[in-house]
Amino acid sequence: MEFRILHQSHSSQARICKIRTLHGEFTTPVFIPVGTQGTVKAVCSRDLEELGVEILLVNTYHLYLRPGHSVIKEIGGIHSFMGWNGPVLSDSGGFQIYSLADLAEIGEEGVKFRSHIDGSIHLLTPEKAVEIQEALGADIIMCLDHCIPYTSQYDKVARSVEITTKWALRSIKRKMKNGQALFGIIQGGTFWELRERSITDLLKLDFDGYAIGGLCVGEEDKAREEIVKATALTLPKDRPIYLMGIGRPDEIVDAVSYGVDMFDCVLPTRNARNGTLFTWEGKINIRNARYREDQHPIEEDCSCYTCSRYSRAYLRHLFNTKELLAYRLSTIHNLSFFCRFMQRLREAIKMDKLDQFRNTVLKIFG
Amino acid sequence: MEFRILHQSHSSQARICKIRTLHGEFTTPVFIPVGTQGTVKAVCSRDLEELGVEILLVNTYHLYLRPGHSVIKEIGGIHSFMGWNGPVLSDSGGFQIYSLADLAEIGEEGVKFRSHIDGSIHLLTPEKAVEIQEALGADIIMCLDHCIPYTSQYDKVARSVEITTKWALRSIKRKMKNGQALFGIIQGGTFWELRERSITDLLKLDFDGYAIGGLCVGEEDKAREEIVKATALTLPKDRPIYLMGIGRPDEIVDAVSYGVDMFDCVLPTRNARNGTLFTWEGKINIRNARYREDQHPIEEDCSCYTCSRYSRAYLRHLFNTKELLAYRLSTIHNLSFFCRFMQRLREAIKMDKLDQFRNTVLKIFG
Numbered sequence: 001m002e003f004r005i006l007h008q009s010h011s012s013q014a015r016i017c018k019i020r021t022l023h024g025e026f027t028t029p030v031f032i033p034v035g036t037q038g039t040v041k042a043v044c045s046r047d048l049e050e051l052g053v054e055i056l057l058v059n060t061y062h063l064y065l066r067p068g069h070s071v072i073k074e075i076g077g078i079h080s081f082m083g084w085n086g087p088v089l090s091d092s093g094g095f096q097i098y099s100l101a102d103l104a105e106i107g108e109e110g111v112k113f114r115s116h117i118d119g120s121i122h123l124l125t126p127e128k129a130v131e132i133q134e135a136l137g138a139d140i141i142m143c144l145d146h147c148i149p150y151t152s153q154y155d156k157v158a159r160s161v162e163i164t165t166k167w168a169l170r171s172i173k174r175k176m177k178n179g180q181a182l183f184g185i186i187q188g189g190t191f192w193e194l195r196e197r198s199i200t201d202l203l204k205l206d207f208d209g210y211a212i213g214g215l216c217v218g219e220e221d222k223a224r225e226e227i228v229k230a231t232a233l234t235l236p237k238d239r240p241i242y243l244m245g246i247g248r249p250d251e252i253v254d255a256v257s258y259g260v261d262m263f264d265c266v267l268p269t270r271n272a273r274n275g276t277l278f279t280w281e282g283k284i285n286i287r288n289a290r291y292r293e294d295q296h297p298i299e300e301d302c303s304c305y306t307c308s309r310y311s312r313a314y315l316r317h318l319f320n321t322k323e324l325l326a327y328r329l330s331t332i333h334n335l336s337f338f339c340r341f342m343q344r345l346r347e348a349i350k351m352d353k354l355d356q357f358r359n360t361v362l363k364i365f366g
Numbered sequence: 367m368e369f370r371i372l373h374q375s376h377s378s379q380a381r382i383c384k385i386r387t388l389h390g391e392f393t394t395p396v397f398i399p400v401g402t403q404g405t406v407k408a409v410c411s412r413d414l415e416e417l418g419v420e421i422l423l424v425n426t427y428h429l430y431l432r433p434g435h436s437v438i439k440e441i442g443g444i445h446s447f448m449g450w451n452g453p454v455l456s457d458s459g460g461f462q463i464y465s466l467a468d469l470a471e472i473g474e475e476g477v478k479f480r481s482h483i484d485g486s487i488h489l490l491t492p493e494k495a496v497e498i499q500e501a502l503g504a505d506i507i508m509c510l511d512h513c514i515p516y517t518s519q520y521d522k523v524a525r526s527v528e529i530t531t532k533w534a535l536r537s538i539k540r541k542m543k544n545g546q547a548l549f550g551i552i553q554g555g556t557f558w559e560l561r562e563r564s565i566t567d568l569l570k571l572d573f574d575g576y577a578i579g580g581l582c583v584g585e586e587d588k589a590r591e592e593i594v595k596a597t598a599l600t601l602p603k604d605r606p607i608y609l610m611g612i613g614r615p616d617e618i619v620d621a622v623s624y625g626v627d628m629f630d631c632v633l634p635t636r637n638a639r640n641g642t643l644f645t646w647e648g649k650i651n652i653r654n655a656r657y658r659e660d661q662h663p664i665e666e667d668c669s670c671y672t673c674s675r676y677s678r679a680y681l682r683h684l685f686n687t688k689e690l691l692a693y694r695l696s697t698i699h700n701l702s703f704f705c706r707f708m709q710r711l712r713e714a715i716k717m718d719k720l721d722q723f724r725n726t727v728l729k730i731f732g
Binding site: 037043062074313318320 | 403404405407408409410411412428432433437440441442446447448449658659661671675676677679680682683684686687689690691693694695
């Protein structure tokens with residue numbers, strides 16, 4: 001992986017970078033759409049190409065359970081499987097086991113968990129997580145980390161940091177030299193002292209990039225923002241910083257100003273399937289009766305496929321009648337919004353106008 | 367509407383025709399995908415354009431109930447609403463009221479029915495059916511017909527023919543001279559004498575085309591084929607003949623040999639959403655475990671978007687995980703198959719090799 005800083009802001013830690021992977025490069029700050037089970041829900045890979053999406057995320061946990069990493073390897077890897085030739089990042093499964101599976105047991109060795117699909121028992125170790133992600137062939141892979149609820153006491157969080165560090169070391173030892181980039185994940189909950197310890201531990205291991213994990217587990221916005229800020233400001237500037245699971249426009253802008261480069265979140269795609277659409281005038285619910293005869297596209301100046309061909313009235317009708325096309329057209333638009341949002345964000349950094357952009361965003365989405 | 371016979375077979379009634387409408391022309395024999403609620407389920411209008419689909423069908427019954435024909439008129443008509451600029455045929459609602467709604471009352475005036483969506487009561491008259499279809503702005507519109515179950519006694523069927531004829535006359539009287547083509551629908555169940563009477567009645571009214579209706583209501587294949595054959599052979603050759611609701615490849619070939627030009631059916635699209643895919647080696651169920659690691663496209667020599675980018679293994683995975691993309695990719699392929707099927711059928715007519723083609727089709731799908 002090659003990491004280049006193209007532009008560094010004067011007034012904040014915000015920056016524009018290029019990251020080159022085995023399957024091409026992408027520009028940061030970047031928003032990564034989530035393709036949980038090997039598909040960004042409701043859209044196809046050509047839709048994503050047309051939107052200018054540069055990198056996708058897939059979930060190790062889901063793909064390990066179905067169809068199995070060996071099947072995907074057999075087909076030629078995740079790129080060939082999904083019909084997507086650009087960069088792919090696979091997460092390690094730590095967060096999904098925490099949030100979806102029944103945790104049977106957690107120890108030094110790894111996590112024993114019960115599949116949320118068929119109840120079968122599996123052991124995921126840091127070595128196994130690397131092995132699965134090597135079989136998938138993602139361009140950026142993540143260490144297995146140890147996620148715990150935000151209500152956990154200090155001692156439990158300290159223990160999770162300790163385990164995450166040990167697992168990080170084992171991940172590095174297991175990993176082949178095959179050009180895949182490996183990122184470590186900072187844990188420590190909302191205890192800054194523990195976050196600091198996690199940073200110190202993982203920096204010694206010299207990862208290709210650093211992710212801020214263990215957030216979005218119930219903590220308050222304020223607490224999250226403080227941890228993101230302190231963590232991002234402490235991490236070294238010569239590697240990508242990736243804030244996992246965050247996607248609210250206002251949170252993205254703040255995190256970027258602290259130096260974060262990469263984001264992923266189901267927000268735009270999940271919202272789309274509920275009929276909640278992003279525009280520069282705020283979020284709208286397209287199922288609302290006010291759009292019944294609305295001939296306009298979702299956004300006049302959006303050039304996405306949906307806006308170039310369909311009216312709000314048609315979208316509303318598709319939701320109202322539960323037609324499958326509703327989900328794809330809405331997802332295309334929301335991803336288009338996020339692409340344009342990140343583009344304007346990068347332009348604001350380049351022009352050193354991030355504060356101004358932040359005010360605009362807060363007015364609309366804050 | 368302009369109707370031109372380009373090629374008449376020597377050995378059967380099969381023929382190749384061009385039909386020009388207000389929104390461009392299409393070549394027959396044609397298979398018309400069904401866009402019940404103003405969308406061919408799971409695909410978008412660009413998908414249909416890319417497949418070479420030339421004409422779509424929409425349902426008056428559904429669009430009248432949701433979003434309402436006045437809404438569609440407000441948006442600029444069905445073409446603008448759906449983002450589809452090619453020919454559109456709208457059916458009259460007769461069959462949907464028969465199959466979906468609770469029939470409250472049927473009389474000379476029209477059909478009083480209870481909506482399958484919210485239980486509200488509506489009166490559909492032949493005049494109203496024309497009025498709705500004029501608001502939709504379809505290129506070919508259908509008279510309201512009177513559908514009854516195949517178990518009906520002779521007298522009841524005779525009465526339905528009588529009503530259908532009266533309604534056909536009222537439809538013509540109500541219709542504006544606006545370039546929309548109007549088709550009459552032959553009724554008469556499986557009683558040839560009544561079909562003959564219906565043909566004689568409707569021929570006097572000089573429609574732009576004639577549809578064979580009232581089939582697929584439970585009658586046996588053999589009875590249906592005999593009625594289709596006798597009806598198609600009796601109808602005049604200077605107008606299009608449209609067999610409503612039929613789409614099985616073997617039935618299409620037979621009907622074409624009797625002179626039928628147009629077909630519509632939910633078969634390829636509904637099958638697709640169940641994972642049943644059409645190929646020149648027969649139908650396959652893509653959810654089958656045998657496709658788990660199958661790297662091949664659904665069909666090697668199919669150039670549809672699905673086959674050009676995705677493997678059977680990926681399709682199977684999408685169905686297995688209930689991912690929305692499954693339905694679109696499968697629908698694209700099945701419609702591609704039907705387009706190619708009709709193309710080969712037209713070539714067979716041109717080469718006077720329909721018998722040979724029929725044998726091939728029977729071997730695969732019979």
